[in-house]
Amino acid sequence: MQHPKSFQCRFPLSSKLLISSDGTAFKRNHANSGVTAFCLIAALAFVSTGSLVRADFASDWKGSRQWVSPDTWAHPLYGWRTENGKLIASAAPKHLLHQLTHQITDPSKSFSTTTTLQFLSTDVEKPQKISAGFAFGVQGLMDDYRHVLSGTIRSHEAGIRMDGTLFIDNTLTKQKISATEPVTLILAVSGGHATLEAVCGDQKLSVESDLPLESIKGNLALHAHSPSPHSYKRQPIEVAFLKWSGEGPALSDHAEQTFGPILWSQYTLHKRTLKLNVQFAAIGTDDDQHATLTIDGKKLKSQIDPHSRTALFRLEDLDDTDDHPYAVSYRWQGTDYTWEGMVRKQPNGPLRLAAFSCDHGYAFPLSKLVDQVLQENPDIVFFAGDQIYELYGGLFLQRKPLNTAILDYLRKYYQFGWTWRHVLKDRPSIIIPDDHDVFQGNLWGHGGRVAPDGKQEAGGYVMPAAFVNMVQRTQTAHLPDSPDPKPAEQGIGVYFTTFNYSGIPFILLEDRKFKSGPSSVLPKNRRNLSPEDVDVPEAELLGTRQEALLARWADETKDAPARVVLSQTIFCKASTHSGQTLKRSRYDLDCNGWPHTPRNRALKLLANNPATIMVHGDQHFGILLRHGIEQHGDGPLAFMVPGTANGFPRAWWPESGEVTGNHMDRYGNKMTVIAAANPEKGSNTLQPRKTDHPDMTAFKKGSGHGLITIDSAAKTATFDMWRFPLDVPKQFDGFPQTIPLDGK
Template sequence: MRQTRRSHLRSLALTTGSLMAAPTFAATSPMPFGEEFPALDSLAVGDWWTKKPKGKSAPPLMTVPRDKVVAFALYTQDSGVLKLTAQLYPLKPGEAREARLEFERDGQWTEAARVEVVFPGWSAHFRVGGWDASVNVPYRVRHGEAAMFTGVIRRDPVDKDEIVIANMSCNSSRTTGFRPEIIDNLLAQDPDLLFFAGDQTYRHTEHTAGWIEFGLQFRDVMRDRPTISIPDDHDVGHPNLWGENGKLSTRKDNADGGYFYPVEYVNMVQRQQSWHLPDAVDPAPIQRGITVYFTRMRLGGVDFAILEDRKFKSAPFGNIPAMGPRPDHINDPSYDPASIDLPGLQLLGDRQLKFLSAWGEDWQGAEMKVVLSQTAFCGAVHMHGKRNDRLLADLDCNGWPQTGRNRALEALRRCQAVHLCGDQHLAVVVKHGIDEWGDAPYSFTSPALVNTIYGRWWHPLDEKPGPNPVPDSPLPWTGDFKDGLGNKISMMAYANPPDIEDEQQRADGYGLARFDKKSRRVTFECWPRFADSKDGANAQFPGWPIQVEMAANDGRKPVAWLPELLFKEAKDLVVQVLKADGSEIISTLRIQGNRYQAPVFADGEYTVKAGQDRPEKSVLDKVKATPTKEAAGTKEITL
């Protein structure tokens, strides 16, 4: 019998052993990041209350009335575990270093946990086991007698046919103040999940102040729905980031790889932004003790793999031949892309590839799959920074190294997962190609939320569409192209800024991805920052919305077929096809109904497995593929 919300809250109050917080720091050092970095996060350490931010684009004051010190909160829930992070303003000497989490039922509030506020960073972290995801639960985080932040833990919308994800990134710190034009639209559109793909703040050495600034801007939409936030390069104080498994970077441009700010600072950024995500699937730290957070989360029957696509990536400097004045930029059209795709280079790294492989086979609680990461698996951009600054290849994107890019896309393709990301400051929808154009998944890169940092444009040199342009598109340059790294991409839509100097014409905004579980379709929407969502689809950037079939995320052309499977007394099973010798998984999918006929992409013998949530039982063993569906016949299967 389903537990009532009242009894659920009562049990939480009584089982404090299931409530855990992140590690805490006993001292409040004026220089928590060492004497080499005395001013790092200066607005939130030391005698912070004596410091006032300076400059035209300064962050907000950290000194607030003491009944306002709980700035905001963000949370996720998955598999019966609620995780919530509350971000506090810096606390003064003598103030309690403790935050409290309370839940409400019928006007009665029950305290569920007390945790220590973590320094540096001034965040408080609550982990609640045994969470009942079937009901909405109001919450509040309290500090002292009067400080409070309130919201609602939403129930898991498993009964909804359509799950809506807001796709956002790149929130310029040069434009201060609130974001009412974005928040009003998001509240009206009411997404089920918020995804912030990175660069939530560009305050490189003042993350706590920048993170609080971001939270104030978006807290009214974050407070009552789950939020996934993952830091990118600017969040940890870098112009670009090639993590190289956590080594120490010594170059100002970071092109040698690693991190050049102290481990304690990097971990503080990750803790503030991502502690509230479901527990890391492989939590072992990388070099020097830098933490990891790559994980999965399920919401409403949609399964999200959350990646860290900078942390393990190889750096250009010292690893590939020099190609120009910058180690990460290439502008010589005669260069051979294969010359920089060298053995041993990493993109996602072995640990994340192993995770993606396992995630693709596990469909518990899932009907559709999505991969979330910081940046795109291609270089879908021509102009960088200024309207006439053409760049052939930018190694900061995930189109390099190409072999790593292809391995990542193969993992997505096997389970027909779509990809959502940000970072590029240019909204695009592309269909990737590995061996052929269109044989790999779709990807939606969101525009910059506020684009006063860096403009980018899609503008082919010959100003012609590629082969197979999008029919009836209002955009002139869609179709099949190669990016500057030699990767095959099919451009579906792009949102070039007409004038990066004009606030109304910077092509900033956000994306929505609508996952229709019944039809297995995904609709991408792209909304300008100053659009009015009440105007409907006509208010979107030209070229959107775009609707794609989930099945089209595997665009390989079948050359043969396996027998049709007719499952007796079972439906909506997970079906896996693999080569008979076990050397390669071809696909792992949750089918609809009780019939499924699998395509294959080479002649030979195959094995098919099936199960309720995982492919646990062999149902066809070493069966030979046939060139037509009809010739393959039908097999009745009883699990």
């Protein structure tokens, strides 16, 4: 934690500080009573102690980097940076720099905040539309300072426009002050009365406004605004902030509410080989580029990758029958930072696997869900994809240039890690990206090629290979080594692999990267095609390399008392309704029910062991079923978990009304449904970013997670499907289910 510098109360140059005979400080001829009150406090402290009072917080910006500091959060990450000790902001809608360690929690009391800023852009049309200053009372639909960072729905703004006008919300000054030089802004709020004073040289100007008390409560931030969204196609309008401080009894002080420079860690342990990946903030080139891992008395160093901002550690021959505490250390700006965790010994009894997918972001930081998972204490966790979504946080997606796109992704992925880091640090995790993680609505990777003309349905990647590899490094670098590591087209890395944990064999499949693009193998007009017409036998699903690995693994594990297959999505079309109106849907080429022939080919390889459990996410609802190949029930079990915060709605509402039992999907794939976790009808109309409480929205939309307890000795698996928690944890109807794994 950085220690704040002293708070300096700045008077206009034309004012004089006077001390009366009784020691009272007052400022003559000052029109701003609110600012005067705070300056009197500072002056009295100076007289009585001989030194200035310390601010509750004060900036200490040094050097040049994209990430600002541990006690602030930039929304968005690409919109704020430090440059030679100054804070540079790119003005655009919703661009805020939040203070993390201090919030306005008692609006009946007073606070003040001060900054000095300068507009760097000069030749701007409509300068009255450009502004910078403070945002306060920044609120969301949840009373959590972290939720507000990307879920802001209301705030007050006070600052200066580029034309020199001061404002508090819609209250403006008629006079103007020079805005071409550095301007010091002092905002003082007391009892609902807000006063903003601006000082530039010997000029001064102020504006006042009365505000409802409860509207003042919330986050405190700097803002830099222009009406145009950030775009690489136009020159950014930039503002420099030279310093920022604040104090007052209205502010709460939570020194522990920092984030960075070490953000979190994620690891796996397979065949006594530890791979531990550490995520860092977007540090600068002048910062230390190495981190240290201390474990079992050993110290390992690793370089921080300049794109993904990750440091990967590898340690061979680590005893997997014992716990191993570890610490990651990093020195930043003269301070040593440490992140600690535990490499768990492999469990001897039943294995508990928790599974998650599809966080649409509106319920960040999922506090109740995380608390429940920590209580469940799973042995291993699986995140099946869509850890982020393109519009996570309400900002426009940035695809170009590459560095901006990377920063756009990292800000969103940082929020995933912030949510789950206390789960990830103490147990192995399998994390894999899906389509939205690489900024695509759907992904048919077509072997890793470039998507023709940027059209995702043709098959291929829309974003450059460097971006895809960066995403994969953040999410998958810690996975056990792939037995077939040759990159796909464009040099895009692969991560499909096999591993054992607690005596249970696992295979991890990439069911997106090699799948054929539908418009490359199907006619444009598919409305009236039959299931036979839609099936393209030569189309790929897993690709030849993964099928070969699957065949070897299936043969080697045919007698295992239990085995697990992990991939992004389920091998059938398990939904009947989809879309914002939840209408009945016909074909969904995104699921692994298509293409039918390679789907069956993969499932036939797994049919040699009835104790096969396939685990997936992606579809935004949950289901437990047994696949059919030649007949109902002759394939593996499949457990698909809902999203942790469902967005695009889907449901399993068969026309017969019979949710369970034998069914056939649109592609002719057989499936025996055991239980389903559907959204509530009507939940597709909820607005969690505007009016409806995010937690209740997540609950009604059928969000949640899955937990599998695999008991190899008893040859059973118990499937829990938990609803998004409100108060008391509750499972979806039809769960839990305990299934024998002996095929009987």
